[in-house]
Amino acid sequence: MCYNKGKLLTVGNEVLVEPMEKWMLIDGNSIAYRAFFALPPLTNSAGLHTNAIFGFTTMLLKMLEEQKPTHVLVAFDAGKVTFRHEGYSEYKGGRQKTPPELSEQFPVLKELISAFNIKQFELSGYEADDIIGTLTKQADESGVQAIVVTGDKDMLQLASPGVTVAVTRKGVSEVDWYTPEAIDERYGLKPLQIIDLKGLMGDTSDNIPGVPGVGEKTALKLLHEYGSVENVLDNLAALKGKLKDNIETHKDDAVMSKKLATIYREVPLDRETEDLRWDGYDAAKLGESLRKLEFRTLLERLELASESGASESDAKAAAASLNVTVPTGGKDGEGEIRRLLKSLESSDKHGLYIEAIGENPHHAELLGLALALEDEVFVFPLEELKAGYAEGLREWLASEERPKYGFDLHKSELALRWAGIALGGAALDVQLAAYLLNPTDTQLSLSAINERLGQTGVPSDEAVYGKGAKFKVPEPDTLHRHLALKADAVRRLVPFINEELTRTGMSGLYFDLEQPLSRVLAGMEHQGIKVERGELQSLGERLESQLTSIMADIYSKAGAEFNINSPKQLGEILFEKLGLPARKKTKTGYSTDAEVLEELAPYSEIIPPILHFRQLAKLQSTYVEGLLKEIREETGKVHTYYRQTIAATGRLSSQFPNLQNIPIRLEEGRQIRKAFVPSEPGWSILAADYSQIELRVLAHISGDENLKEAFIHDMDIHTKTAMDVFGVTAEEVDGNMRRSAKAVNFGIVYGISDFGLSQNLGITRKEASAFIEQYFNVFKGVRKYMDDIVVKARENGYVTTLLDRRRYLPEIKASNFNLRSFAERTAMNTPIQGTAADIIKLAMVQMDEQLRERGLKSRMLLQVHDELVFEVPPEEMEQMKKLLPDVMSNAIKLDVPLKADVSYGDNWYEAK
DNA sequence: TTAAAGCAA
DNA sequence: GGATATTGCTTTAAT
Secondary structure, three states: OOOOOOOEEEEOOEEEEOOOOEEEEEEHHHHHHHHHHHOOOOEOOOOOEOHHHHHHHHHHHHHHHHHOOOEEEEEOOOOOOOHHHHHOOOOOOOOOOOOHHHHOHHHHHHHHHHHOOOEEEOOOOOOHHHHHHHHHHHHHHHOOEEEEEEOOHHHHHHOOOOEEEEEEEOOOOEEEEEOHHHHHHHHOOOOOHHHHHHHHHOEHHHOEOOOOOOOHHHHHHHHHHHOOHHHHHHOHHHOOHHHHHHHHHOHHHHHHHHHHHOOOOOOOOOOOHHHHEOOOOOHHHHHHHHHHHOOHHHHHHOOOHHHOOOOOOOHHHHHHOOOEEOOOOHHHHHHHHHHHHHHHHHOOOOEEEEEEEOOOOOOOEEEEEEEEOOOOEEEEEHHHHHOHHHHHHHHHHHOOOOOEEEOOHHHHHHHHHHOOOOOOOEEEEHHHHHHHHOOOOOOOOHHHHHHHOOOOOOOOHHHHHOOHHHOOOOOHHHHHHHHHHHHHHHHHHHHHHHHHHHHOOOHHHHHHHHHHHHHHHHHHHHHOEEEOHHHHHHHHHHHHHHHHHHHHHHHHHHOOOOOOOOHHHHHHHHHHHOOOOOOOEOOOOEOOOHHHHHHHHHHOOOHHHHHHHHHHHHHHHHHHHHHHHHOOOOOOEEOOEEEOOOOOOOOOEEEOOOOOOOOOOOHHHHHHHHHEEOOOOOOEEEEEEEOOHHHHHHHHHHOOHHHHHHHHOOOOHHHHHHHHHHOOOHHHOOHHHHHHHHHHHHHHHHOOOHHHHHHHHOOOHHHHHHHHHHHHHHOHHHHHHHHHHHHHHHHHOEEEOOOOOEEEOHHHHOOOHHHHHHHHHHHHHHHHHHHHHHHHHHHHHHHHHHHHHOOOOOEEEEEOOOEEEEEEOHHHHHHHHHHHHHHHHOOOOOOOOOOEEEEEEOOOOOOO
16 A cells, blocks of 8 residues: 555554645646637527536536545636747737637636636736646645646646656547656657657647658658757758658758747746645635526536525425325315315415427327425326316316416417316416527427526426337326426426516517417417318319429429429429529539529429429428428318417417418419318408518618608508618609619518628629618618627617517627628517517407407407417408508507508408 | 539528 | 528438
């Protein structure tokens, strides 16, 4: 047994070995650089890049855990000029400037290191290497153990019996350990010969030249033979050929390179090494730092979640002590429910979680629900929920007066409703609120939201159920526990997420708009819209015969049979067999989209039938066959699912089927709309759409006088734009001018670029650019808005709509042109598109109230972004024709009037 | 599962 | 000098 050099202490009769000192010296810059380039870009919601910090922190934690050092130091380079520049001004020249995405991370990284209670040094004129070199020298002299952590192999020169160098490998979490023995094994060199190695081979990253033509292989061969740079130079005569010439002409470079690669080990450090002693981190401080950075996995790993803001006690402890009750039948069950309801009476604090399996709530399998109170969670599997004794619980669920705090209550309400159970009184929905807090978050599972808010303890659904073919509902005990955990998480998240809504100024948006809307949507979806099967079928037959004959035509023109639906096969036929000019490419091959095909039309007779085939095949597969599959046998209705938590701008989206993209532009496709009919005999379809809502919103938020005037006088906005841009009178505006103006207006809304406009109009970039310039000259307020909103987005990190809906744009500060440009266009577009979405949502909630208050039988069925569709009994038609556009245009007061046009007919096609 | 295509506002 | 118009969903082919 060997105690190394540990000092022996005696306490009473016991002989103790004082743990030997073990220093850990970390090359801060080098590790941060490595991490930055090794990890994909990461940002927190404030837009701060965090990948280098994240990589550094994982490395640090791993090292601290594994090595248990007694002293720790992170050394940083200070300033730009070091003593190395005195001899060689090109030192580190040619190196890429530190990207801003990385440099912004250093101050935060340094704060984080402080939170770890770890000392950091930097000394002007010296690099981190030199500080570390000086300390390892002290370690050697005093016989302490030291570990150097770096991403830079130059540091291998510091290895000694007491000093081990850990060099990161692929990323930063893995390291190679270099003792002098390991260096010998790998390179056949002594540690100090690493300097000679660099002298000969140079180092491009530091702009150390070395000798041209000498890489690692040659340098090692030379050193194995001659031992050092100097000795190689002394023995030049023994070398021959190009190698000899190169070394001869660059011998000064070799000497200088060696000097540059030598770590200076006499830095005047005015601090005691005892300062570096490390006694562990301050949990509260570290937790706070990690939370700011949104490093949830690290928080969890350190079990710091509870130290960090999100109020409640550690979820894990809560899970372990979760008191779960699963009532079963009869008198006992009734008793449990009485106890539950009594408890809810005294305090309505709870968390409700309803489990419905499947993406489509209209077809979801309801497994049951869990209701978490402060000290107990009740779980009701579906059978119990439906049982006679649970009547009291179902009444509570249905009551509009008793508030519900839940998760995805929209889907829950639908799934319950199909099972014959009512859900009322939705008060706060953790998922819906989480979407408002960051509408670009795509992971809106309870588990993901829980983690984002700094909590732990909810396993992912995938972990419990498996996914894809492996999906399986687990044993009752496991299932009940999972539901209980989720309900309990909801209970804990509710107060927190409520505070977040207040903090971000979105309480009004949530409680007055989104929450009520979710109920309106559930009503529309459950109601559904009738689709005439026969109408679609006969359309389908006509399409089928046309498709057959077009297909034959294409095959004969191609001289081969192939799958026209396969872009790959079509590309081969067009561009290889027929030799048509291929212009655009996709990632995988030739592009064959409609734009490309239209350009090819003059070259081949085969193009028109292909375009026609594409058009009809789309109608057949998506709209005839696709829609037929969605019609419910019993009712002849389709029930879409409006998703309220998907679109980054606040729009709704529609799924299963998507009823927001039913064809209208081309007559053939428009026929599909004839199948959408009222569900009651004698009723009509009534539709109303906002006229130019986005441009009206733009007029309001930009305050542009010219644009406002146009809408105040209800002018044709595209004609008006053409008049102003081309400087002509209304009479002089021809079709082409109006078309161009319309494209400019679209472009303005989307965040215009001359390239985009030129593509759209088929004109040159220069011409497009002139149009835009002219537009901004006439609509000066619009230009100012576009400029200001981008600046504002940069300052705040987000943009908002009229109703204070937010969208974060972290990439607005990106150095990458594409990312930044995209964020800038988004900054211009989101307030416009988002405000339009706010407005129609308001109109929907108000229409729903009006129908109720007036006791009308008319039903709201569909929303298509700027359009609302109803079915209306004949006796209400006159009233509805007035009420609907009234409510829509008065949903909110803007500086310009809002206008809605109504139409009606026996089906959706006729309502045009 | 991903890419390409095309439908809507 | 480059790459470049917003937001969605569904279908098909091909991995």
